[in-house]
Amino acid sequence: MALKFEITAKCGKARRGRLHTKHGIINTPAFMPVGTCATVKAMMPESVAATGAEILLGNTYHLMLRPGADLVEKMGGLHKFMNWNKPILTDSGGFQVMSLSGLRKLSEDGVAFASHVDGKKFFLSPEESIKIQHKLDSNITMCMDECVKLPADHKRVQQSTEMSMRWAKRSLDAFVDRDGYGIFGIQQGGDYQDLRAYSAEQLKSIGGFSGYAIGGLAVGEGQEKMFEVLDYAPDMLPQDKPRYLMGVGRPDDIVGAVIRGVDMFDCVMPTRSGRTSQAFTARGTVNIRNARHREDERPLEEECDCPLCQNYSRAYIHHLQKCNEVLAVMLLTWHNLRYYQRLMKGLRTAIEQGNLEGFAKEFYQRQSLGDIEDL
């Protein structure tokens, strides 16, 4: 077994687990901050670890362009290069490449594309993607697949899913199995139950995967539709392997997905929001640029133990924002990542205590309260 996964508690469909990798254990349900270009934007890696993150996501597309997989390999792998000694998951690069409008050409073999940086031409195939992820020394390699934007008709999704399953086999065949490293298959099928079932069966029959991603969601279908798919899709996957919902999401998306049996998440939202003045709190989002914070001596969130909330007033963060100071981005990113990790910790504890329903109820109630200003 490439990656060992233990489930230590269950609550309904939700699972509390531990995924063992060469670079350490990931407690699930887990949230993975995104470190696109070998850095979580505006964070020191030791600060990312201090938020409670146990695994990062790296983007194969960005890293293959800059600095290039060969250079990262020469530098001893991505962990050493970016000074992050905990586990790393890399995506296949396929999703970003296929988002390059007008610059790419898709075939059964793979995708030809031009770099958004300098126009240089590349060809990404399942085999090439896996090879790059190997050079990066990724603990969790993702299969290369095609991800269809929803809504899409059944035929389109079926054809795409069938190709993704052929690509899954090619990805697995290209993967070099090592202890503490693994490859995840990706279930596709859009919002069609039959295609989700087909995809799950294909992946199971290929075998050899250390975990399964639920792909093709959070692509414009809305939360209601996403939850509808999550009501059945995770159940089709092996019970004893971790399930990863790619690119999700907002805090309320995550709570709903954990309840439906998802174990892993990644999203740029906490880091990106840190760069646009938006903070996540137990009482919903707060935009610190708003003038009402100008003279507010209170911390952003009383209960939070991050440096922003421990050491600064809302007035100070507001001031930094107005002056476009980098420290505002640094502190807000830290707070947001810490908020996400506190949420995951809360979910893990609730599962252990068999109280996920109560946790979720309180979570949704508090989110709807609005910022303390409005009390």
Place this chain on the structure above:
Amino acid sequence: MALKFEITAKCGKARRGRLHTKHGIINTPAFMPVGTCATVKAMMPESVAATGAEILLGNTYHLMLRPGADLVEKMGGLHKFMNWNKPILTDSGGFQVMSLSGLRKLSEDGVAFASHVDGKKFFLSPEESIKIQHKLDSNITMCMDECVKLPADHKRVQQSTEMSMRWAKRSLDAFVDRDGYGIFGIQQGGDYQDLRAYSAEQLKSIGGFSGYAIGGLAVGEGQEKMFEVLDYAPDMLPQDKPRYLMGVGRPDDIVGAVIRGVDMFDCVMPTRSGRTSQAFTARGTVNIRNARHREDERPLEEECDCPLCQNYSRAYIHHLQKCNEVLAVMLLTWHNLRYYQRLMKGLRTAIEQGNLEGFAKEFYQRQSLGDIEDL
């Protein structure tokens, strides 16, 4: 006595001292990082402290505009507002205001100007500047003066220096003396020895200053001319008080000035350079954006104990720069501030050991070697 200053060792004209303030001791010779808008750009305050900095400089001009002195006072002062519990020195704001071309009008009374942020009109007088610095809770308040750009003729510098001395008296009169707080007089006189002597005598006859700045240098006159003035200007000031060379400078400027009896420095160079890819090292400056660093596994500086040099390769920092990642700015700023503090520590130790000449000789030799790449 408002601020106690002890001199614990001397070496030639150079002095090793300790300046006691309400917020702690400053070991001199000292370098003060600049925290213009209540933040040292791209640094957490605890990281600034970790570089060895014992005092920051805050800019009255920027703070009076944003967030405003009244707000900072309401928030408990600048230390609390920005989470920096060590000493703070503030400039008078005069230098920045008078640099606003076309937007200001100078008279004996003070300077009328329009904010560069929103065009709002302000009037800054010596009394108003001291009042603002008081509201900020600055440990070391600076007199408001006029600083003439060099070269300038004798009559122009004389008239300006005479007004600055009248302003020094008005500044001192407006200062509220408290234990652990002090006000520094500023010697002007350009590069005219008679006017430097006149200015020093005037300040001494006013009395009541906890220290003396040497103003009006590093304004375009070049290092040779600056050292020429520093060969006599510091000697004119009281021996038992700290001497502060405003806005200086490059590492070699600082070494030369310490030899000539200067105790305190501030400069935006280490922080600003951190935002333009330039790193200070014992072997001179290095631009990490240069392509020769692309595959360089070595640390920027073997002997440096900052996070950049301890945890990353030149290749990684080069990569971050190419991708315009904030972390590059964070790490380079940290390294540069640490380089400056290591230099100051070296100077202090050399004075204690009576070996300043040997230290300086080695310093200048190594600076001229060029980066290790060229070995």
